[in-house]
Amino acid sequence: MALRLVASLAIVLFTAGPGQAQEALADSQREFIARLQAATAPARSSSRERGAAADFLMAEIERRGLTAERKPYRAPNVHPLLDLIMPPFSGVNVTATIPATLDDAPVVILGAHYDSEAGSPGADDNASGIAAMLSIAEAIAAEPRRDYTVILVFFDQEEEGKIGSAAFARQLLNASEDIHSMHSIDMAGWDSDGDRAIEIDAPDSWYPRYERAAREMDIPITRVTYDSSDHVSFRDRGIDAVCLGEAFRLRDSSPHRHRSTDTADTLNHAYLARNTRLMQGVLLRLMRGEAS
Amino acid sequence: MRLSLPFGVLALTLAAFTVRAVIYALMGSHLPLVFILVVLLAMFTAHLAGRGAGRVAVRVWGLWLVIYGVLRLGLAGLLVVAPISSPHAIANTGWVFMLVSALYLLAGAYLVAAWRKPVEPAVTG
Numbered sequence: 001m002a003l004r005l006v007a008s009l010a011i012v013l014f015t016a017g018p019g020q021a022q023e024a025l026a027d028s029q030r031e032f033i034a035r036l037q038a039a040t041a042p043a044r045s046s047s048r049e050r051g052a053a054a055d056f057l058m059a060e061i062e063r064r065g066l067t068a069e070r071k072p073y074r075a076p077n078v079h080p081l082l083d084l085i086m087p088p089f090s091g092v093n094v095t096a097t098i099p100a101t102l103d104d105a106p107v108v109i110l111g112a113h114y115d116s117e118a119g120s121p122g123a124d125d126n127a128s129g130i131a132a133m134l135s136i137a138e139a140i141a142a143e144p145r146r147d148y149t150v151i152l153v154f155f156d157q158e159e160e161g162k163i164g165s166a167a168f169a170r171q172l173l174n175a176s177e178d179i180h181s182m183h184s185i186d187m188a189g190w191d192s193d194g195d196r197a198i199e200i201d202a203p204d205s206w207y208p209r210y211e212r213a214a215r216e217m218d219i220p221i222t223r224v225t226y227d228s229s230d231h232v233s234f235r236d237r238g239i240d241a242v243c244l245g246e247a248f249r250l251r252d253s254s255p256h257r258h259r260s261t262d263t264a265d266t267l268n269h270a271y272l273a274r275n276t277r278l279m280q281g282v283l284l285r286l287m288r289g290e291a292s
Numbered sequence: 293m294r295l296s297l298p299f300g301v302l303a304l305t306l307a308a309f310t311v312r313a314v315i316y317a318l319m320g321s322h323l324p325l326v327f328i329l330v331v332l333l334a335m336f337t338a339h340l341a342g343r344g345a346g347r348v349a350v351r352v353w354g355l356w357l358v359i360y361g362v363l364r365l366g367l368a369g370l371l372v373v374a375p376i377s378s379p380h381a382i383a384n385t386g387w388v389f390m391l392v393s394a395l396y397l398l399a400g401a402y403l404v405a406a407w408r409k410p411v412e413p414a415v416t417g
Contacts, residue, residue, distance in 0.1 A: 046383065047379065077321075080323040083316050084312075084324055085363065085364055085367065088316065118382075159377075160379070
């Protein structure tokens with residue numbers, strides 16, 4: 001079943017031209033986001049809702065022929081004084097590992113948060129990131145050469161203050177993993193003016209690669225710095241971390257964010273597919289060991 | 293011979309804070325551990341000083357528990373009144389949280405009252 005799914009998607013993507021491939025990707029991402037939204041309605045916020053979302057993601061990862069794993073964690077409160085009063089956070093990150101084709105390869109993290117604000121279906125924030133990361137992971141898994149081990153991870157409790165990603169980064173560093181870099185997408189499905197513009201928070205070592213890929217795809221790219229997404233949990237621990245998203249600074253970001261109207265039918269799926277292909281291109285070059 | 297009720301309540305409240313401190317210390321947050329160590333050190337020092345200092349220390353601890361219980365109940369009430377979107381806060385300030393808060397408050401009040409005069413650590417029989 002999983003093999004047939006991957007094979008049919010691969011046939012569609014590899015036999016079609018770039019335009020058709022992007023259209024096919026947009027359609028499959030639209031369908032995925034609608035299914036995620038239906039499976040977790042009305043939101044992915046409460047413990048029960050997030051549990052349903054984790055179950056859904058586990059099944060989706062397995063459907064793609066990868067082995068999914070739950071990584072439960074407990075974490076202190078955001079303010080230390082609250083530790084005297086409140087119980088700790090508890091949640092579950094959902095992960096899958098795509099092994100490198102070399103021995104002792106460093107690890108590249110692909111991440112997106114799967115929780116949403118209470119009452120919001122979270123299609124843009126952040127089912128768009130989940131759909132993108134699943135597509136990228138599929139493409140990487142189909143690569144015959146992979147110079148890096150890839151860990152795909154869907155973070156819990158980003159909306160509470162990046163709790164899941166901080167716990168995951170801590171677990172990785174405690175396990176002394178050799179982390180090469182972290183790449184994430186948070187809100188990448190809104191482009192009301194159709195200018196294709198994206199924003200990226202990337203370190204000096206990574207920005208030129210994304211900038212080049214964006215130029216090749218005729219995507220206007222702006223470099224920004226922000227602290228409001230999961231990549232910060234890695235950046236704060238000295239890891240090169242990238243986050244790609246829609247044009248917040250240019251004031252073209254979803255007005256539905258954190259609202260009950262953040263649904264799949266409000267997204268610009270062609271824009272999301274283009275952004276997915278941008279990050280996918282950069283990471284496939286990395287996997288193939290191509291000079292960047 | 294068994295622990296007298298006032299000593300039992302004192303031991304239980306200290307144990308509750310110690311367990312919390314250990315759980316958080318294992319997660320890398322050390323404020324609860326520092327807090328309970330300071331409390332235990334202060335109680336031990338007061339006990340050694342004699343002349344009723346130990347009694348005062350327990351009553352101060354009891355007063356803290358009253359304030360602590362009121363703070364927790366206030367926080368739970370605030371979350372009902374004020375719109376807050378944190379699922380963590382909403383999920384963890386339900387009736388169990390309020391019940392435990394009320395127990396802290398009652399235990400604190402009991403300790404303040406019971407330690408007005410010297411208390412025997414154990415009862416026989």
